[in-house]
Amino acid sequence: IVMTQSPDSLAVSLGERATINCKSSQSVLYSANNKNYLAWYQQKPGQPPKLLLYWASTRESGVPDRFSGSGSGTDFTLTISSLQADDVAVYYCQQYYGSPPGHSFGQGTKLEIK
Amino acid sequence: EVQLEESGGGLVQPGGSLRLSCAVSGFAFSSYDMNWVRQAPGKGLEWVSYISSSGGTIYYGDSVKGRFTISRDNAKNSLYLQMNSLRVEDTGVYYCARDRWAPGSPLDYWGQGTLVTVSS
Numbered sequence: 035i036v037m038t039q040s041p042d043s044l045a046v047s048l049g050e051r052a053t054i055n056c057k058s059s060q061s062v063l064y065s066a067n068n069k070n071y072l073a074w075y076q077q078k079p080g081q082p083p084k085l086l087l088y089w090a091s092t093r094e095s096g097v098p099d100r101f102s103g104s105g106s107g108t109d110f111t112l113t114i115s116s117l118q119a120d121d122v123a124v125y126y127c128q129q130y131y132g133s134p135p136g137h138s139f140g141q142g143t144k145l146e147i148k
Numbered sequence: 149e150v151q152l153e154e155s156g157g158g159l160v161q162p163g164g165s166l167r168l169s170c171a172v173s174g175f176a177f178s179s180y181d182m183n184w185v186r187q188a189p190g191k192g193l194e195w196v197s198y199i200s201s202s203g204g205t206i207y208y209g210d211s212v213k214g215r216f217t218i219s220r221d222n223a224k225n226s227l228y229l230q231m232n233s234l235r236v237e238d239t240g241v242y243y244c245a246r247d248r249w250a251p252g253s254p255l256d257y258w259g260q261g262t263l264v265t266v267s268s
Contacts, residue, residue, distance in 0.1 A: 064252075073254035075193075082243055082258035083193065094256070126193055130253055137183060137195035137255065 035059055035132050039125075039140035045148040052114040054143045056127035061107045064131065071131035074103055074112045077142075078123045086125075087112070114145075122146055150174040150257045152244050157262030164234050164266070170227040170244030170259055178202075178222035181247040183255060184229050186264075188240040196242070197229065200251075212238075234266045 036059040046052040062071045070090035075083040085094045090110055091103040100115040114121055127140040156168040168184070184196040197218040198207045206218055217230040227244050241261040247253040 071252055075255075077193075082245075082261055083255075084258075085254055085256050088248075088254040128193075128254065137185070137198070139193040139195070142192040 035062065035129050035138050037127055037129055037138055037140040039127055039143050041143060042141065043144040043146070045146045046114075046117045047148045048119065049116050050148075052117050052121070052145055054112045054125050054127075054145070056105075056110045056112070056140050058108045058110075058129055062129045062131040063107045070106055070110070071129055072103075072105070072110050073128045073130060074101075075126045075128060075139075076121075076123045077126065083126060117145075117147070119147060150246075152246070152257055152259035154242060154244055154259045154262035157242065157264045159265045159267065160234055161268050162234060162236055162266055165230070165232045166234065166264060168229040168231065168242055168244075168262060168264070170229075172225050172227070172244075172246075175246075175257075177220075177225040181251065181253070182220065182227045183245045183247065184218060184227075185243045185245050185255070185258075186238075186240045187243070187261075188237070191240070194240075198247075199227070231264070234264075236266050239264060239266045 038057045040055045072090040074087040077083040087103040102113050104111050124142045124144050126142050151173045153171045160166050181200050183198050186196050199218045215233045219228045243261045244259045245255040246257045248256040
């Protein structure tokens with residue numbers, strides 16, 4: 035499964051909304067449990083990736099509620115409702131549906147302050 | 149506290165070998181599937197390999213199949229990646245990462261990574 039993110043980079047003003055899109059080459063919705071096997075990660079310079087969301091929209095413990103995820107099947111969106119300076123990072127989507135496990139990632143979206 | 153710490157990276161010539169280790173603590177290692185994920189300088193994330201909790205199921209990405217071998221020692225709480233026939237394009241930071249649950253899982257904990265540089 036190939037994951038494609040858009041845009042590659044994004045500049046947003048502090049307090050404004052940031053939206054990142056992710057498209058998978060095939061559906062990551064598992065009909066047996068109606069769950070989308072899609073996660074979002076945040077990576078800051080010099081740090082490992084940090085899990086933000088899984089099942090496309092479930093926030094990891096401790097993640098601020100300004101981060102939200104939506105979408106189903108092949109099209110997904112990560113939204114940061116009010117951008118903070120600490121949100122500057124590269125964001126990756128990842129599918130964990132494939133068998134065998136492939137954990138394929140999108141190419142990343144670099145988010146900066148305008 | 150969950151901790152994963154990679155080691156074993158370094159500079160190696162093309163065609164050479166390197167063995168990476170990942171020492172874990174703070175969770176029941178033998179109950180979790182594990183992965184290696186790498187990141188070339190300035191590039192995105194690439195999944196490299198997966199091993200089930202028992203070590204009985206193993207998968208590799210196409211770019212490393214036949215050259216890399218993943219293994220684990222549950223008694224030592226350690227994960228390994230034996231890398232042979234290294235190529236320049238294998239250069240990057242290698243992370244070990246934990247599957248949250250059985251196959252079909254996000255990666256919920258990551259190490260800080262170890263840098264592998266393949267160059268003559």
